[in-house]
Amino acid sequence: MSEANLLFENRDGIAWLTLNRPKGMNAINGEIIELYEKYIPEIANNDEIRAVVITGTGAAFCAGADLKEVLASQKLPPGEKDFLDRLCENVFNPLRDFPKPVIAALNGITMAGGLETAMCADIVVAAESAVIGDAHANFGVYPGAGGAALLPRIIPHNVAKYLLFTGETLSAQEMKTYGFVNVVTNDDELQDKTQKLALKIASKSPIALRRMKEVANQALDKSRDAALEHEQVLLRKHMRSYDFTEGLTAFSEKRKPQFIGK
Structure with missing residues (x-):
């Protein structure tokens, strides 16, 4: 059996959820949504877990949704939740209102649905090499999980529109300047520093x-x-x-x- 597309690990009371499709730049697919749907309530109801970290394997944190699966889900019968319905209602909305602190650890390319995933977090830690953008405009796709609605609430309005309209990316340090990223760290220290931050938060009430x-x-x-x-x-x-x-x-x-x- 191949390894799951979303990995769960409890590290000393910190839940690590790791997107694990490195060859596909950790694009969100149906299996990832199903595993999120499984893990989110389990973590919420586990009193031993005090905080959550979301990160990725390989060169990308998450390059967005798997567009092939998005397109295929448009053919579902009327009334049945499609790919984006499930992603927004069962993953992103619960993460935004999650009862425990959520940290996004951006290990690399963060675009479209990856950016929207990071926007669900309370705190963002990024590797120096990470690049961050929206990218929906590059594919004629409209952001439906917070890209246009929430990004201008987090960073300056004109910077949000620059990312939305151009499809360009900005560096982790630039996004720290604009207030999106809280901490920028060396690539090889990302997990260690994120875990230390999560443990510090977990020590609180x-x-x-x-x-x-x-x-x-x-x-x-x-x-x-x-x-x-x-x-x-x-x-x-x-x-x-x-x-x-x-x-x-x-x-x-x-x-x-x-x-x-x-």
Whole structure:
């Protein structure tokens, strides 16, 4: 049996999901979607896993969707979810609202659906050699998973349109300048530095991180006052949690807190 197109590994409480179609530049196909559909709920429900890393093998993080499979799925009977329906509804939407921190580790070429995958992450770490762009325009394809809708919320509006209209790519360092990438690292240190970052995040209170992420994700769609009210509502809930008391107690006792996510 050939190796799966999406690999799962639990590394000390960090779930690593690795796109594994290096000869196809890790283009997203049906098998990858099926495995995402399997792993996403499993990871969400596993209290031992505190964070998720998505990366790729070979020269690409992900060059987008497998266009042959996208085209073939257009022939499905009416009412049946096609390739893009499943990718958006069962993969990207759950990843954007995932209850645990998600880190994208860009090991190489990141384009189209690969860019949209990275946009689902809370934090982006990139190898120096990584190049990042949209590329839909190069194939007469319209972005349907966040490329046009969400990219201008992350980087400057005119830079987003430059990437959308030209199909060009920018370097990891350029995308760090524009705020898309958080950390740029040497290629051979990408996994090690990403794991260290994930472990640092995993040491925090899971319930506090989940609530922070919920408020932060929704903040841009709300007025200032509504966002502040949302934050206050969750604060009051959080003050009744075990982790809140444990954090303050550990601080007063000058010891490391032991968070349990409740």
